[in-house]
Amino acid sequence: MPGETDRDERDHGGGGVKTLAILSRKGGTGKTTVSLHLAVAAWRAGLGVLLADCDRQGSAGEWRRERRTTGPVVISAKSAALFATQQAADRAGRDLMIIDTSPTASEELADAVRCADFCLIVLRPSFLDVRAVAETAELVARFGKSGAFVINQAPPRRSNKEMACVGDTVRQLSAMGIPVMPIGLRSRIAYQQSIGEGQTVLESSPSSAAAKEIGGLWNAVQARLWPAPVLELSDEAAEA
Numbered sequence: 583m584p585g586e587t588d589r590d591e592r593d594h595g596g597g598g599v600k601t602l603a604i605l606s607r608k609g610g611t612g613k614t615t616v617s618l619h620l621a622v623a624a625w626r627a628g629l630g631v632l633l634a635d636c637d638r639q640g641s642a643g644e645w646r647r648e649r650r651t652t653g654p655v656v657i658s659a660k661s662a663a664l665f666a667t668q669q670a671a672d673r674a675g676r677d678l679m680i681i682d683t684s685p686t687a688s689e690e691l692a693d694a695v696r697c698a699d700f701c702l703i704v705l706r707p708s709f710l711d712v713r714a715v716a717e718t719a720e721l722v723a724r725f726g727k728s729g730a731f732v733i734n735q736a737p738p739r740r741s742n743k744e745m746a747c748v749g750d751t752v753r754q755l756s757a758m759g760i761p762v763m764p765i766g767l768r769s770r771i772a773y774q775q776s777i778g779e780g781q782t783v784l785e786s787s788p789s790s791a792a793a794k795e796i797g798g799l800w801n802a803v804q805a806r807l808w809p810a811p812v813l814e815l816s817d818e819a820a821e822a
């Protein structure tokens with residue numbers, strides 16, 4: 583619940599709304615699953631969160647209607663109006679706007695990237711997903727935005743060893759000039775179940791491995807959105 587968990591030490595107040603765009607030209611990679619989980623993670627940390635659902639399928643809105651408790655605000659948004667939505671979120675004193683995008687038109691993705699402080703490109707560890715995200719990575723780079731890939735639906739380890747597809751994916755992504763998030767999400771039924779109940783794994787199974795990986799991903803995203811200030815050393819300290 584907001585206020586029950588400690589707010590992060592870093593100052594989120596006064597700096598205006600930060601915008602996180604969740605992207606991928608490929609369908610079904612997990613954009614909405616990641617958007618909803620990060621929105622709830624941020625909301626539970628006490629942030630004012632707006633989830634702008636730019637997908638005409640309206641999946642995030644479906645989740646919000648299914649939800650029986652309070653939570654992040656979800657609105658349906660047109661990508662062309664995202665800048666105005668962002669301004670309104672800022673005026674309303676929100677801390678974070680998350681944009682869940684559709685897998686289709688690249689013009690719409692460009693609108694989301696233009697507004698973003700940080701872009702998360704979601705993909706599964708497969709050859710076809712890697713090929714499909716190259717264009718999205720180029721878009722992020724073209725706008726000079728900061729971004730990272732996040733691997734979703736990774737298969738479980740076998741005999742404590744990562745399946746080859748995960749390593750292959752990381753290797754192929756490393757040639758694209760955008761880093762891979764240090765924490766990815768495994769394929770887990772808990773994600774599907776919790777979303778179907780209008781919840782997230784943070785609420786339906788807070789002690790699970792799924793909740794732990796979402797917590798880790800949120801921490802990593804948070805650090806990209808609100809980087810720790812660079813220490814300014816006095817001359818004396820620098821010479822010491």
Ligand SMILES: Nc1ncnc2c1ncn2[C@@H]1O[C@H](COP(=O)(O)OP(=O)(O)OP(=O)(O)O)[C@@H](O)[C@H]1O
Nearest residue numbers: 609610611612613614615685735768769770773774
């Ligand atoms: N980590 C995961 N483990 C298991 N199932 C997952 C995971 N992530 C997503 N899914 C399932 O994969 C399907 C697609 O996920 P989701 O709708 O989040 O993808 P999407 O990228 O938003 O799709 P679209 O391109 O249609 O908007 C859903 O059935 C979802 O429950």
Ligand SMILES: [Mg+2]
Nearest residue numbers: 613614637641
């Ligand atoms: Mg979606």
